[in-house]
Amino acid sequence: MARHLRFIARTVMVQDGNVDTAYKNLNRMLTQDGIIDAVKRRRYFEKPCRERRRKNFENCRRIYHMEMARKIAFVSRTNREDPWLGC
Amino acid sequence: MFNFRCVFNSASTLCRQLITPLNVNGTASQCGIRRLPQLRPLFLSAVSHQEAEASTGKDFSHLPPMPGQDSPLRWAGKKFEELPIIHIKATYNNTHIQLTDSAGQSLVRTSCGTEGFKNSKKSTPIAAQTAGISAAAKATVKGVTFVRVVVKGLGPGRLSAIKGLTMGGLQLVSITDNTPVPHNGCRPRKARRI
Numbered sequence: 001m002a003r004h005l006r007f008i009a010r011t012v013m014v015q016d017g018n019v020d021t022a023y024k025n026l027n028r029m030l031t032q033d034g035i036i037d038a039v040k041r042r043r044y045f046e047k048p049c050r051e052r053r054r055k056n057f058e059n060c061r062r063i064y065h066m067e068m069a070r071k072i073a074f075v076s077r078t079n080r081e082d083p084w085l086g087c
Numbered sequence: 088m089f090n091f092r093c094v095f096n097s098a099s100t101l102c103r104q105l106i107t108p109l110n111v112n113g114t115a116s117q118c119g120i121r122r123l124p125q126l127r128p129l130f131l132s133a134v135s136h137q138e139a140e141a142s143t144g145k146d147f148s149h150l151p152p153m154p155g156q157d158s159p160l161r162w163a164g165k166k167f168e169e170l171p172i173i174h175i176k177a178t179y180n181n182t183h184i185q186l187t188d189s190a191g192q193s194l195v196r197t198s199c200g201t202e203g204f205k206n207s208k209k210s211t212p213i214a215a216q217t218a219g220i221s222a223a224a225k226a227t228v229k230g231v232t233f234v235r236v237v238v239k240g241l242g243p244g245r246l247s248a249i250k251g252l253t254m255g256g257l258q259l260v261s262i263t264d265n266t267p268v269p270h271n272g273c274r275p276r277k278a279r280r281i
Contacts, residue, residue, distance in 0.1 A: 005154070006237075006263075006265075007151050007167075007168075007235065007261070007263055008151065008153065010263055010264040010265070011150070011151045011261055011262070011263040011264075012149055012261060012262050012263075013147070013148065013149055013150070013151055013260065013261045014259045014260060014261060014262065015147050015149075017253075017258065017259075019249060019250070019253050019259055019262075022259075022261075022262050023246060023249060023262060025149065026262055026264060030264060035264075035266065035268060036241065038268055039241050039266055039268055040241065042268070042269070042275055043179075043275060044275055044276060044277065044278040044279060045274055045275045045276065045277055045278060046278070047278075
């Protein structure tokens with residue numbers, strides 16, 4: 001990161017000497033941005049064949065989880081109109 | 088966070104002036120980066136949640152003070168840019184800790200090896216903690232109290248070196264992560280088959 005300004009990105013200030021919270025915040029930011037993931041993956045080379053299969057798998061997994069979350073949110077709604085009204 | 092960085096890299100002062108209204112509105116301004124509106128609200132929501140918890144009359148921002156802005160924060164009379172920096176390089180086999188001043192001149196250098204650990208014992212969190220404590224002790228001898236921390240690498244000593252620094256008596260002001268992530272540069276070594 002020699003070409004970038006330092007101490008701007010990926011930085012967390014420590015509040016009241018609370019180093020653990022600051023480190024946790026930093027870790028959360030990094031995992032949400034996928035940096036920890038990327039660094040772990042780049043430790044060893046990943047062949048292009050495996051990379052394509054993994055990306056495909058992650059896509060399918062993402063779609064499945066989104067749809068399932070949608071379904072659960074739909075099914076667990078509480079305030080809905082009476083479906084049997086008028087019968 | 089990549090786009091966070093490239094925002095500040097491309098036109099630093101311009102984008103900073105554009106981003107402070109972005110902070111307030113939460114909508115896209117004329118910044119030319121497309122993904123920015125999606126990233127900023129994510130971070131803003133985290134920040135506002137934290138500030139709602141900690142808003143006991145003291146406005147603490149999780150973002151560091153920018154070199155252009157004049158923020159009133161001072162640590163031992165020094166501005167954020169003048170504080171000494173501790174570089175922690177946490178590799179998988181060892182942890183190095185180096186204290187430099189804001190210009191980059193090295194003051195103190197410790198590592199797990201200089202603490203007397205050998206071979207596999209260097210790649211433990213305890214070794215990193217002892218290295219942190221000794222680095223903090225040497226730093227207080229030189230008269231350093233407030234310090235910014237820059238961490239590089241994902242190794243076993245990443246957190247415990249920071250803990251060791253606080254145990255040794257240094258006050259941390261900010262933690263930065265400078266782990267090198269190539270945009271597909273050098274090819275790493277082949278996968279291990281254990």
